[in-house]
Amino acid sequence: MKKIIAILAIGLSMTACVNEDANTDPNSAYSTVPGSLITYAQKELSDYVNTPSVNENNFRLTMQYWQETTYVNESNYDFTNRNVSNQIYSDNYVNVLNNLGKAKTIINAYAPTADELAAWPANKKTQLAIIDIMQVYTYQLLVDTFGNIPYTQAANLAQYPLPAYDDGATIYADLITRINADITALSSGTANSFPTFSSGDKIYGGDPVAWRTFANSLKLKLAIGIADSNPTLAQTNALAAIAAGVITSPAGNGHFPYQEASPNYNPLYENLEASGREDFVGGKTLVDYMNASNDPRRPGYFTTKGGQYIGLPIGEGGEFADYSHAGDYAYTPDTPGNILTSTEVAFYVAEANARWNTAAAPAAYTAAVTASILEWGGSAADATAYLATKPYDAVNWKKSIGEQAWVAMYNQALTGWNFWRRLDFPVLLAPPTAINNAGGKVPVRMAYPVLEQQTNSTNWKAASTAIGGDLLTTKLFWDKF
Template structure:
């Protein structure tokens, strides 16, 4: 951890889509402006969530959406060969959280001019709240990936060069408290000075939209602990819904990529610009969608030359030309990078109703499935037809919501992984060729980085013991069933 988090990455803004004064050098620590830091952190977060790179994000493989053609280590859950967890730490702690922390420091140190001073208190609160919302989002992802992680000591390397790990359940409680404070601090009446509105690539400083995003994230946090802390989960989720979460795609939190390198979507980077033919359709989802007559099938995948859709058995390699390829969206450089969107939120609402308001669950389920079909270019009429053969099952609601969330989260595999672990549907089977450390199961967590074992050994050992072992098979605190 010492070597990872200590790296300062406040430069690198050459890959950011931000307009700053050309007379400022955003690569210099002494002249850095919050906008460039926010921009860089947002892009790095989006890149991590959306990349299919085997070096850092293999969750499309884990959730059996995709399959590798030649090098099938990651399809068989060998993540140590490429030190994947090391890269996940770097992506999140260094590239995202460290830069956001520096942006907070810059805002707190800023002295407003005479014309800015009147509006500065509200604007300062808004800016710090937006930064904190992204930090809350990122920490939740880290907890959901590893379990216990560095948290209270992770942001102060001077005092804690080898940070201790915090309990994941305790972190969740604090993240909910933070998001509540952030929502209270957001003030849409602020006018005038907005130091990083250009740098904010998600909502461009629109406080009303950030409020909706924050409420939606609060809902996500509540649902995340529905089985481990049901009282707090229910209060958190239902209050978020009442306050106003995403209700249509215009509310989506996403990063808009550009057509040219280096700002195109990492999907395009890995599938098209690389010139490689590394990925094909996974058989598990393709067969499920074919059986279901799913209208999204031709958006998720391409037909083979002879017609039809063919996916490869999970864990096995295959010739690129013989199987369906990933759909056109992945070969389009400007496809937005999803952070949190309406479809995901609609499924959280469906799950919240299934748990705490069963009378409204079927309608919410229909809304969520329809949202996904429309998101991928389908029509409400197609959704009605699809739902006629895939109705909500109140008796086995986890199966209904779990399977449909799995299909819907095709391009949000980290989120899909959470739904699957929480609801235990769909039923996924590990390939017979999976590494021994997987214990014959699909992984339910990522192991800690090897670098942590080497550099932060005592804290790594304590964390590993606390969660029940640093294994791919160790369930997180919220994964109760």
């Protein structure tokens, strides 16, 4: 962890080089203000969630959406060769959480002018709530990736240079408490009561109403995440979130707005087009599944080869030109970065109904699948025709929702990984060439960073023992079946 701390110190200095405009040269100086830190944190968060870089986010490969053409290590679950987990820690703890924490510190220390004094208490509460929502989102990502993680001590590295790990289930419960407090803090905000860092907030422009809807949607995501491990807490919060109002249309999507010019274009474009590399094509598992049902999303997801959609077998290399590769969305520099979308939320609503309101489940399932097809350019008629081949199965609803969420989360692979682990569908098989450490299975977690083993060994060992072993095959606390 000491090396991580060194990186964190660099990250802190870098925040003084980021303007509120994401277009600005990150090497130009400015006076640190919360909006600048938030811009930087949001971009780093979106970059991590959306990048296909094999150095930091291999979940498109893990979920068999894509397959590597030449270097197939990551498709075979060799993540240590590139120290992928180290980069995940750096991305999220250093670049995201550290900068959001610094923004909170600045806001709490701010002395308003006489003109600002009357409005400042409400404004301050709104700003802190928006920042906290992003922190909750990021901590959930980390728990869902590793299990137990540094949490209570991670926010104070000056006092805890080698932070202990907290129990994942306890963190989840606290994240739900935090998101409920954030929703309450935003309850008095209106669309016109923008906080002072509005230009720094690239997702919703500081709009408390939009952030409250996002927070309810994140609350639903948190609740569904523990539906099998803590069903009572999950049901109460999931149904409350839906009743309060979640994201229901693309207009409310939590998107980071990328731009056409470097360095602010989408990381997909950066790794696929700007790099000049031909590293990824469609994975045979997904392509074959979609072909079998004449899926109307195929033209959005993939290109054709000789008029057909052809996927490369998982774990094997091949020629880029011989297979379907990612569609135009991935080769467009300003494709927005997904943080939380209406399609994702629709599948949480479908799952909540399947678990706790079965009469409404078929309609919610239909709505979720339809939302995905419309998202990728299909029509309502396309959705109706497709659903005729994939009707809702009330007896085996985990299969219905699990398979369709997997397809729908094609461009949100981290989320697809969660649906798959929780619902156990689709049935994904590890390639015979997978590394021995995978135990012949598709990974259900990432191993802790090598740096943690080297520099925070005592706490790493305690965390590893607590979760049942620091292995790719160790199930998280919420992955019960």
